[in-house]
Amino acid sequence: MTLLQQKEALRHLIAAKKKGLSVRKRQTESLFLVSQIESSQSFQNAEVVLAYWPMADEVDLRSLILKREDKTWLLPCVVDDHLLLRCFEGVASLTEGMRFGIPEPTGAVYDDFSKVDLALVPGVAFDKAGSRLGRGKGFYDRLLPQLNKAEKVGVGFSVQLVDKVPCEPHDELLDRVFIA
Numbered sequence: 308m309t310l311l312q313q314k315e316a317l318r319h320l321i322a323a324k325k326k327g328l329s330v331r332k333r334q335t336e337s338l339f340l341v342s343q344i345e346s347s348q349s350f351q352n353a354e355v356v357l358a359y360w361p362m363a364d365e366v367d368l369r370s371l372i373l374k375r376e377d378k379t380w381l382l383p384c385v386v387d388d389h390l391l392l393r394c395f396e397g398v399a400s401l402t403e404g405m406r407f408g409i410p411e412p413t414g415a416v417y418d419d420f421s422k423v424d425l426a427l428v429p430g431v432a433f434d435k436a437g438s439r440l441g442r443g444k445g446f447y448d449r450l451l452p453q454l455n456k457a458e459k460v461g462v463g464f465s466v467q468l469v470d471k472v473p474c475e476p477h478d479e480l481l482d483r484v485f486i487a
Contacts, residue, residue: 313473317440321432324466325364336464337367343485344427345371349458352439353424355379357392357457360401360410366428366462366487373398381423383450384411390450392417423457428481433461437481438472451479458482 308318325439328336330477344350361367372380372395394414401410429445432440439461441447451459461484468486 310473310475314422314440314443316477317469317473318431318443321440321469322364325464328464328466333464334367338370338408339487340366340462340485341368342369342401343373344368344460344462347485349425349460349483350372353378353458355381355423355425357381357383357423357426357428357454358395359429360381361429362409366464368427368462378456381417382412384385385409385446388444388446388449390446392423392450420453421456422453426451426454426457426459428461430461430467432467432469432472433463433484434469434472434487435484436477437461437484438474438483439481440472445477448477448479460485462485 350356358368358372358380360382361369380395381392381452382395384393393412394417395412396414400413402413403410428439428446428451430439430441439447459479459481460482463484463486465487468484
């Protein structure tokens with residue numbers, strides 16, 4: 308099996324496992340992860356945090372984003388084949404994204420990547436070595452190298468942790484992974 312076939316097989320496996328999670332289990336694990344993130348030293352020290360507004364099958368960080376107004380929150384917007392970062396200025400400022408229908412911020416574009424202290428990164432699968440499997444479009448693999456000062460942290464449900472994520476040279480490693 309080629310590396311691309313391995314990645315696609317893992318995406319299907321994890322999708323099936325996530326579908327098997329009850330709404331309550333997803334909520335419980337999301338709240339646990341929010342607590343873990345909030346109590347981490349890297350989050351406490353961070354001033355500028357890149358997060359994400361979740362898709363239905365992703366860990367829900369919204370309670371953390373809405374609770375911690377002392378942070379500058381950045382959320383990604385999909386533009387063509389890359390992620391544009393915008394400041395989160397409240398729920399009312401979100402608009403439906405063009406590509407995936409995920410709410411995206413309409414705040415100011417943020418391009419001072421050297422000021423991003425922490426990046427909370429979704430994914431399909433993670434391993435303990437910091438490897439991450441995304442959805443296959445490479446958005447985060449192109450963005451993360453630009454965040455040279457940020458600690459890059461993967462965030463996932465318990466079913467998203469695997470022994471080994473198949474990786475290619477362009478796949479960006481994370482500094483750490485939070486798994487429920």
